[in-house]
Amino acid sequence: MRCRWTDRLRAAFVAIPVVAVAGCAMATNTLHPGRAVIRTAQVPPLGQILVDGRGRTLYLFVADLPNQSSCDGACAAIWPPATTQGPPRAGGGAQQSQITTIARSEGPRQLVYAGHPLYYYQADTGRGDIRGQALTQFGAEWYVVSPRGQQVQDGVSSGSLVPGG
Amino acid sequence: MTALRHVLRYTGVLLLFGIGAVHMYEYLADYYRVIPTIGDLFVLNVVAAVVLGLALASPLRSPAGVRSVPVLGRAPHVLVALGAAVFALGAIIGLLISEQASLFGFHEYGYRTGIVLALALEGAAVVALLGFAALELRRARPSADGG
Numbered sequence: 001m002r003c004r005w006t007d008r009l010r011a012a013f014v015a016i017p018v019v020a021v022a023g024c025a026m027a028t029n030t031l032h033p034g035r036a037v038i039r040t041a042q043v044p045p046l047g048q049i050l051v052d053g054r055g056r057t058l059y060l061f062v063a064d065l066p067n068q069s070s071c072d073g074a075c076a077a078i079w080p081p082a083t084t085q086g087p088p089r090a091g092g093g094a095q096q097s098q099i100t101t102i103a104r105s106e107g108p109r110q111l112v113y114a115g116h117p118l119y120y121y122q123a124d125t126g127r128g129d130i131r132g133q134a135l136t137q138f139g140a141e142w143y144v145v146s147p148r149g150q151q152v153q154d155g156v157s158s159g160s161l162v163p164g165g
Numbered sequence: 166m167t168a169l170r171h172v173l174r175y176t177g178v179l180l181l182f183g184i185g186a187v188h189m190y191e192y193l194a195d196y197y198r199v200i201p202t203i204g205d206l207f208v209l210n211v212v213a214a215v216v217l218g219l220a221l222a223s224p225l226r227s228p229a230g231v232r233s234v235p236v237l238g239r240a241p242h243v244l245v246a247l248g249a250a251v252f253a254l255g256a257i258i259g260l261l262i263s264e265q266a267s268l269f270g271f272h273e274y275g276y277r278t279g280i281v282l283a284l285a286l287e288g289a290a291v292v293a294l295l296g297f298a299a300l301e302l303r304r305a306r307p308s309a310d311g312g
Contacts, residue, residue: 077273078197122200
């Protein structure tokens with residue numbers, strides 16, 4: 001009997017890391033992102049928007065100051081910063097000249113496009129998901145980003161480019 | 166010894182309610198409800214914490230199936246306390262995995278106040294519940310004269 005319980009306990013300890021590793025396949029993985037790529041994708045009804053190398057939607061936070069993230073703690077858990085290890089690259093319609101990075105208090109550097117720090121949204125689980133679009137959370141709105149670095153509202157880019165971005 | 170047993174028991178109850186409250190706050194106020202799988206697990210956590218806390222606080226009588234088990238059958242609260250300790254330990258393990266790597270695709274970001282509070286409540290619950298279970302088992306163990 002004791003042996004059976006020991007086996008179950010051992011199985012549980014094996015299963016937990018397996019589940020964790022399996023989860024990594026879908027994770028935003030902001031701590032070990034590798035060298036990031038920012039691309040564009042056509043996502044109806046919004047049109048061309050910025051996505052990462054795996055096609056995952058990138059967002060800007062209206063409360064952020066230029067080249068400065070104001071999303072930390074619980075905010076960063078729900079809206080994980082898009083990060084990079086090494087110089088990020090542009091692909092598709094994204095402009096290399098608009099891409100920079102900023103340091104964060106924890107983890108790798110965060111991607112910035114036209115002065116806007118970029119984020120993922122936890123509820124997005126696949127390519128083309130835009131569940132975070134136009135949501136108001138943690139005190140301000142979140143929008144997908146156009147290739148020109150503007151927030152996209154209902155398929156229309158708005159707002160001026162951030163100076164110095 | 167009886168007083169200490171009661172203190173540990175009701176401290177465990179309060180800590181379980183505290184664990185449930187922290188998870189409910191994060192689910193509602195910090196938008197954890199939007200996270201696939203993790204949001205559902207937070208609801209389960211709140212329900213489990215409340216049910217276990219109420220069971221531990223209630224004057225539980227030995228159910229028929231449990232009554233026949235030696236020692237434990239005389240102290241059904243031990244089973245609840247052990248189950249609650251495993252529950253709290255599981256919550257700690259899940260949180261630490263999400264901090265270090267990812268759990269069901271979710272990565273927790275940093276040790277903010279809410280996270281530290283959750284770890285403290287869960288750690289204290291494990292200690293209090295295991296302490297209570299140990300004292301309750303000692304009380305329930307038949308004495309040499311057949312008591």
